[in-house]
Amino acid sequence: MKVVGVEFMLCEFPLKTPFRIAYAQWDRMPSIVARVVTDNGLEGLGEGVPDPEVTGETPEGTLAVLLGELGPALLGADPRDIEPALQAFRRRVRGVPTAVATLEIALNDLIGKAYGIPAYRLYGGKTTEQLELYHVVSLGAPQEMAESAADAVAGGYRGLKLKLGQGSVADEVARVGAIRSAVGPAIPLKIDANQGWGTPSEAVRRIRALERFEPVWIEQPVSQWDIAGLAEVRARVGVPIMADEALHDAHDLMSIIRLRAADLINVKLMKCGGMSPALQLIHIAGSAGLQVQIGSMVESGIASMAGAHIAAARPEVVSLETSGPLLFAKDGVDSPIRAPLFRVSETPGLGVGLAADFPSLVRRRVSVGELA
Ligand SMILES: [Mg+2]
Numbered sequence: 586m587k588v589v590g591v592e593f594m595l596c597e598f599p600l601k602t603p604f605r606i607a608y609a610q611w612d613r614m615p616s617i618v619a620r621v622v623t624d625n626g627l628e629g630l631g632e633g634v635p636d637p638e639v640t641g642e643t644p645e646g647t648l649a650v651l652l653g654e655l656g657p658a659l660l661g662a663d664p665r666d667i668e669p670a671l672q673a674f675r676r677r678v679r680g681v682p683t684a685v686a687t688l689e690i691a692l693n694d695l696i697g698k699a700y701g702i703p704a705y706r707l708y709g710g711k712t713t714e715q716l717e718l719y720h721v722v723s724l725g726a727p728q729e730m731a732e733s734a735a736d737a738v739a740g741g742y743r744g745l746k747l748k749l750g751q752g753s754v755a756d757e758v759a760r761v762g763a764i765r766s767a768v769g770p771a772i773p774l775k776i777d778a779n780q781g782w783g784t785p786s787e788a789v790r791r792i793r794a795l796e797r798f799e800p801v802w803i804e805q806p807v808s809q810w811d812i813a814g815l816a817e818v819r820a821r822v823g824v825p826i827m828a829d830e831a832l833h834d835a836h837d838l839m840s841i842i843r844l845r846a847a848d849l850i851n852v853k854l855m856k857c858g859g860m861s862p863a864l865q866l867i868h869i870a871g872s873a874g875l876q877v878q879i880g881s882m883v884e885s886g887i888a889s890m891a892g893a894h895i896a897a898a899r900p901e902v903v904s905l906e907t908s909g910p911l912l913f914a915k916d917g918v919d920s921p922i923r924a925p926l927f928r929v930s931e932t933p934g935l936g937v938g939l940a941a942d943f944p945s946l947v948r949r950r951v952s953v954g955e956l957a
Contacts, residue, residue, distance in 0.1 A: 586623050586624065586625050586627070586663055586664065586665065586699060587623060587624050587661055587662060587663055587664075588621055588622070588623055588624075588659050588660055588661065588662050588663075588664055588954070589622055589623060589624045589660070589954050589955045589957065590621075590622040590660075590952060590953065590954035590955045590956040590957065591619060591620070591621050591622070591651075591656040591659060591660070591688070591691075591952060591953050591954060592619070592620040592622070592950060592951075592952040592956055593617055593618070593619050593648060593651050593652060593656065593687075593950070593951050593952065594617065594618045594619075594620070594947045594949070594950050595615065595616075595617055595644060595648055595947070595948050595949040595950075596615070596616045596617070596618055596885075596917070596946045596947050596948065597613045597614070597615055597616075597946060597948055598613060598614045598616060598885060598909075598913045598914075598915070598916045598917075598946060599612070599613045599913065599914045599915065600612060600613060600614060600883075600912055600913060600914065601912060601913065601914050602723070603723070604721075604723055604883060604912060605723040605724045605725060605748065606723070606724055606748045606750070606777070606779045607724060607748070607749070607750030607751050607778060607779035607780060607781030608638050608750075608779055608780065608781070609638060611883070614634065614883050614909075614913070615634070615635070615644040616632055616633070616634045616644075616884065616885060617632065617633045617634075617635075617644065617647055617648055617651065617687055618630065618631070618632050618885070618887060618939075618947075619631040619632065619633070619651070619687045619688055619690075619691045620691070620956075621659065621664060621688065621691040621692065621695060622954075622955075622956055622957060623664060623695065626957075627695055627698050627699060628695075629664065629691035629692060629693075629694035629695030629696075629698065629934065630690075630691055630694050630887050630935065630937060630938075630939070631686070631687045631688055631689070631690035631691025631692070631694065631887065631888075631891075632687060632690060632884055632885055632887040632888040632891075633647055633651075633683040633684060633686055633687030633855065633888070634683065634855055634881075634882040634883065634884045634888065634909075635647045635683045635684075635855070635882075636683075636855065636882050638830075639809070639830055639855075639856060639882075640680075640681075640682055640683055640833070640855065640856060641680065642681055642682075642683045642684065647681065647683055647684045647687070648949075648951065650678055650681050650684040651684050651687060651688070652951050652953065654674075654677045654678050654684075655674050655677065655678070655684055655685065655687075655688055656688070656952075656953040656954075657953050658670070658673045658674060658676075658677055659673075659688060660953060660954045664691075664692045664695040664696065664699070665692075665695075665696050665699060667689065667692050667693070667696070667861055668861075670688070670689070670692060671685070671689065671858070671861070671862075674688075682833065682834075682855060682856055682857055682858040682859075682862075683855040683856075683882075685858040685859060686854045686855050686857075686858050686859040686888070688859075689854075689858060689859025689860060689861065689862075690854065690859055690860060690887065690888060690891045690935070693707065693859070693860050693861075693891065693894075693934070693935070694891075694934040694935045694937075695934065696934075697933045697934035697935065698933045698934040700933070701933045702933055703894065703929060703930065703931050703932060703933060703934070703936060704860070704890075704891070704894040704929075704934055704935050704936075705894040705895075705897040705898040705929055706898075707860075707894075708860070708864060708894060708895050708898035708899065709898040709899060710898060711897050711898065711929075712897065712898060712899065712900045713896075713897060714928060715926045715927070715928055716893055716896055716897060716905050716926070716927055716928070716929070717743065717744070717905065717925055717926055718742075718905060718906070718907070718908045718911065718922075718924050718925055718926075718927075719742060719743075719744040719745055719746045719773075719775065719904075719906070719908070719925070720733075720734070720737035720738075720740075720742040720744075720745050720746070720908075720924070720925075721745075721746045721748065721906070721908055721912065722734050722737070722745055722746065722747045722748060722764065723748055724748040724749065724750065724751055726760075727759040727760045727762070727763035727764075728763060730747065730760050730763065730764055731763035731764050731766070731767040732767070734747075734764045734767055734768050734772075735767040735768060738768045738772055740924075741924070741925055742924060742925045743772070743773075743925055744772060744773040744774075744775070744801075744925075745764070745768065745772060745773070745774050745775070746774075746775040746776075746777060746906065747760070747761065747764060747774055747775065747776050747777065748777055748779065749761070749776055749777065749778050749779075749781065750777070750778035750779045750780065750781020750782060751781055754790055754791050754794050757791050757794070757795060758794050758795065761774070761776070761795055761798045761800075762798065765798045770799075773801045774798065774799070774800050774801060775800065775801050775802055775804065775904075776795065776800045776802070776803050776804065777803075777804040777805065777829070778791075778803065778804065778805055778806045779804075779805060779829075779830070780805055780806075780807065780808050780809055780830055782806045782807060783807065783808065784807065784814065785806075785807055785811070785814040785815075785817040785818050785821075788806035788807050788814075788818045789817075789818055789821045789822060791806070792806065792818070792822045792824055793822065795824075796822070796823065796824060800824055801825070802824060802825040802826065802827050802848065802849060803822075803824050803825070803826055803827065804826075804827040804828075804829050804851060805827065805828065805829040805830050805831065805851075806818050806826070809830035809831045810831075811831070812828075812831055812837070812840050812841055812844055812846050813844060813846070815828060815831055815841070815844075815846040815847060816844040816845055816846035819845065819846060819847065819848070820845075825848035825849060826846070826847050826848055826849070827847060827848065827849040827850065827851055827878065828841050828846060828847040828849075828850050828851065829850075829851035829853075829880065831846070831847075832847075832850050832851065832852070832856070832866075833856045833857060834856075834857055834858075834862070834866075835862075835865055835866060835869060838850065838866055838869050838870060839869070841875075842869070842870075842873040842875070847875065848875065848876065849875060849876045849877065849878060849903070849904075850866070850870050850875055850876075850877055850878070851877075851878045851879075851880040851906075852866050852867065852870075852877055852878065852879055852880065853879075853880045853881060853882060853892075854881075854888060854891055854892055855881075855882045855884075855888070859891075860891055860894070860895055863879070863892075863895055864895065864899070867895070867899050867901050867902065870901060871899075871901040876901060876902075876903045876904075877899070877901045877902045877903065877904075878902070878903065878904035878905070878906060879892040879893075879895055879896045879902055879904070879905050879906065879907065880892075880906045880907075881906055881907045881908070881909055882909075883908075883909040883912055883913075884907065884909040885909060885910060885913070885916035885917070885918045885920075886909075886910045886916055886918035886919065886920025886922055886937050887918055887920070887935065887937050888907075888909075889907035889908075889909050889910055889920065889922055890907070890920050890921070890922065890929070890935045890936060890937050891935055892905065892907040893905060893907050893922065893927075893929055894929055894935065897929045907922065908922075908924070910922045911924050915942060915946070916946070917939060917940050917942050917943030917944075917945070917946045918937055918938070918939060918940060918943065919937060919938045919939075919940050920936070920937045921936060
């Protein structure tokens with residue numbers, strides 16, 4: 586079996602409501618969907634959602650890397666040989682994890698289809714029957730956030746993730762206070778500052794003020810380059826700390842472990858380069874006693890399900906945030922993702938397919954090789 590063609594589709598997925606975090610806001614999410622075609626008629630789907638703030642990759646730049654470098658490197662290769670493919674990519678480019686993930690995910694989909702097994706079986710088999718998603722509350726005014734939180738809980742969500750990281754200590758306290766009053770004491774609240782609190786001392790002030798609302802954990806309170814600062818915050822507060830933007834690859838993770846900078850890490854396929862690099866991070870984290878969240882860049886059902894298969898397989902994963910398909914008005918993808926609980930399907934590969942309305946979301950198509 587060998588790869589004969591790869592098609593890349595630059596898409597835009599409209600969000601139901603604008604998604605706002607400390608460093609950006611989106612009305613529609615640009616994404617690159619890849620279709621890898623083999624000589625025996627199989628096809629694998631992959632996806633890359635570049636976040637310039639986090640990995641330095643843009644949609645146009647990622648498309649250029651895929652078309653000019655990574656796509657051609659895959660032609661003629663056996664898609665079951667993931668490591669040789671990753672080596673071939675590394676010989677051509679560095680520092681473009683989202684571009685690599687776009688194709689690495691498609692290869693996993695193809696391997697599952699070639700062997701007739703769902704992707705979670707490639708990563709250890711199923712350790713949990715059901716996966717749970719929390720509702721993500723966009724950064725906004727206290728009342729607006731509280732309403733979104735209350736609606737989500739009324740709709741069946743059993744936990745919330747709050748986007749903070751803007752304004753004064755009082756502003757942040759007003760947001761979380763309004764949400765806690767709206768949903769009551771029993772709903773777990775995860776807080777993500779998205780680097781917005783800047784310095785360690787500013788972060789400590791805010792976390793101490795927020796402790797009375799009993800957040801489950803605080804994600805990425807300080808700038809992404811400041812791993813020592815993350816360790817300082819962790820040493821000075823009682824709430825568990827999660828590293829997100831500070832963690833890309835295994836080298837970052839080893840620094841985080843050495844400095845005791847986090848209790849948990851947020852692994853995203855777009856930061857580390859796909860499913861098998863994510864597995865490497867999970868193994869290292871587990872060995873160091875850190876727990877893992879599988880996050881996402883607000884991805885369609887394709888990359889979201891790639892994350893979900895790993896979460897289904899790995900007991901180190903205590904939290905899953907592949908909720909992109911629930912935030913989009915449409916993503917043109919058929920996937921089993923539902924809120925708040927869902928199961929990975931037993932369909933071979935990722936268990937996703939392009940829906941009839943997918944072409945309406947494609948802005949540009951480019952390809953290498955023969956698509957047949
Ligand atoms: Mg985060």
